[in-house]
Amino acid sequence: MINADPARDTGVAAFRRPASEVMRLDRLGSAHPMRLSFLRILLRRMVDEKWSFDRPVFDLDERGVGCAAYRANGPERCYSLVCFAHDLPAEMRSDRVIATAWDATFALFDGTPSASDLERLAANVPLQEAGRVTERELSLSRANRSVRLFDHVVDRLSHGLQPDPEQIAGAGYLMRTTAVYGSGKFGAADRHAIADRPEMMCPFQAEMLSVWFTRLFSVDLVEHLARVRGGDKAARLSTDHRKALGVGNSTGLGMAPFLVRHPILLNNWIMVREEALARVRSQASASEQACAGFDAALNDAIENARQWHSDHPLQLEKLAALHSGLELLARHAGSEWDRKQDHPWDALWRWSQAALPVEAQEALVSLMLEPHGALVDGLAQCMAADETPAANLDGAMKPGELQALIRTHYDWALRADYGTAADSARFWYVSEDKLEPRLGERYEEPGAERELPLDTGRQVAALNAALADCPADMPVARLLLQKPEHRNAVCRVQLSAGRPFAEIQDNLISADLMPIDMLRCKLAFFGATRFDPRSDRWVRISLFQGLPYPDEIGGN
Amino acid sequence: MRKIAHAPVACPDGIVLSLSEISSLTYRATRGAGYEWGEAEEAAYASVWLSRAGLDWAGTILGALSGARAHTPLPARGVWTAPGPLCPLRTGMALADFARLPEGPSAEPVVCVAVAHPLIILPFAARVAASLDRPMRLSWADVEACLKPGQAPLIEGSVAADEPVDVTVACADARRAMPMWPRFHRGDICDAQYRDLTALALRTTVPTSARSQAGAGAAGGDND
DSSP: OGGGOHHHHHHHGGGOOOHHHHTSHHHHTTOOOOTTSHHHHHHHHHHHTTOEEEEEEEEEOTTSOEEEEEEEEOSSOEEEEEEEEOOOOGGGOOOSTTOOOOSEEEEEEESOOOHHHHHHHHHHGGGGGGSOOOTTEEEEEEEEEOHHHHHHHHHHHHTTOOOOHHHHHHHOEEEEEEEEEOTTGGGOOOHHHHTTSGGGSSTTHHHHHHHHHHHHHHHHHHHHHHHHHHGGGOOOOOHHHHHHOEEEEEEOGGGTTHHHHOHHHHHHHHHHHHHHHHHHHTOSSOOHHHHHHHHHHHHHHHHHHHHOOOOOHHHHHHHHHHHHHHHHHHHIIIIIOOTTSSSHHHHHHHHHHHHSOHHHHHHHHHHHHTTOHHHHGGGGGGSOOOOOOSOOOOTTOOHHHHHHHHHHHOHHHHHSOTTSTGGGOEEEEEETTTOOEEEEETTTSSOGGGOOSOOHHHHHHHHHHHHHTSOTTOOHHHHHHHOGGGHHHHHHHHHHTTOTTSSOOSOTTSTTOOHHHHHHHHHHHHTOEEEEEEETTEEEEEESTTSOOHHHHSBO | OOOOTTOOOOBTTBEEEOHHHHHHHHHHHHHHTTOOHHHHHHHHHHHHHHHHTTSOHHHHHHHHHSSSOOBOOBOOSSEEBOSSOBOHHHHHHHHHHTTTSTTSTTTSOEEEEEESSGGGHHHHHHHHHHHHTSOEEEEETTEEEEEOTTSOOEEESOOOOSSOEEEEEEEOOSOSOOOOOOSSOOEEEOHHHHHHHHHHHGGGEEOOOHHHHHHHSOSSOSOO
């Protein structure tokens, strides 16, 4: 538990940011990956526990079609990514969830698959949603080639040459996943079934492992095709080029409702990050080692920002703010920041609040955490959540108590006027054909009567109005008998007590909602870099770029 | 049946769903049947609980969601009634909501008069047990069910109830040995049940328009 160490906590509390600041959507939408992001947690564990890795199957033909399997061997269990490579005509290549064929499809198998498992997976995994997996599979995913870079790399390697570094930097990955499903989807193992394994306790560890092996597979695939074409004269990808490649990912609105549907998880993720920041700020002094680590991380961040491209006007604005902010930060940290003063990290943080744009302030969170692994890494175990509390609604609560909770945690929800078109302009719904979340215009499109309950602010405001008409001694159980439409809001309000970071504190149906802000928040917790929006609700990112490969951290 | 995404492949013995699929299907089907979203969340919890306990979750939830809408209970000390058969979902939710109130089963047993599909009450009685931190006993016809906080239910008798029955909910002593939850959980559902729940779930979806398709994804293709 985060509050389990009172001696440490007494000092830390004063350095925590309030939820009213942290949970605003524009700030969540400026989140950066950090050492407590899920893919970093996965890699740290595998290094610490000396996992080993091998490739028991690699059976691809001269077109690159076939099957491969990569295995991660941990102290107690092993996991295998089973990969199917296909020959996909260009006209069928789509990163939309509505696609029906891909360059490669994957399943993460729990253990080592037998021949009959592979046969079963070969019949189902390439079909993705139209197939079926079992409790032996922990994730199901697919990826398409980044066509221009993929062809360029194969061509160069086949001639014994290395690819053009600029082209590598431009795309950043050979393949991009278009969906990585876990947690019981399409018949796969439920989260529940693996949540008590130490290596799977943190969120999305199976999905991250799957993507990490997908990165290796993409490199193996280009080298295989280069060998087919060039024979003995074919080159292998240089270590630097390999390192510069991540795995891309295309993501749309399907990811957005997650943060609203999982308030306990959201609270835990943000609380861990905020606790980590507060711990760093509360340090009385800055060690030379920590300062050096910070300087190195800042240099990396400046370099990364330089390579971070986007054509989208919104992102260009944010990138400009990031560039100028990091430049200011580097100047300040290099000359004005007194590293010997009392509480130097807090001084740096306080300076940033007036001097830096939000985008760079949030980057600074990651930079300050980076050299403080010993202080913050243990918090990772607090990021999971059992989301099925046995009793989650207190029916005995009186209207006054609920209203007090609303005043404390939902004042943001009461500020909007949901009767106006601007504050209720959008509605979230599920599309009939793909059962995917979408965002509609309430006053221009049909379907609002089938709205999803993502309008938390409006629901809580309605509950607040209903409570005003209740007798003071009426328990909420009785209100819910008469007005069951308030059950969702009552649950959320009660849940917010003790969970200050459970809600995005913005109106998610307003005309000026930026759905990509929700995506960026979640993707930053995954550890995504190079956030590159293609519209206000669709984004490409990169995972594992610059991080080690299996052969660089383990045996074999 | 309309073709939908995420439809599992049928096999001769019916369909096996993961708990998250059971939850998601029940959540949408309950909303599609006209309940509020907050109630749908509770129904999803109930389906998952029943399937973990190896009970007929699909038949029970489908029974509760289909047919004429039953009545919301009027909680009073000792007896919960309504002008007609009680809605099992709303009765279950109310039992959990009233767990620590005078009208609830903590002080004296509560008889819920004429409940259709009474199995649905079990997961909510489990919540009462957790909330009060003491075992609960449910009985109707020849059925006796014992629930202890955090443990799988112990059920004796024939749980199938075609007609509404009076269900007694009471605190119990803790002497009986309880079964453990199984290590792995899945839920069976037959083709017809899957089709019917899906039909209800589809009432929550909106047909795709050209506009929504265009807005949902990237502007360009993927051949770059």
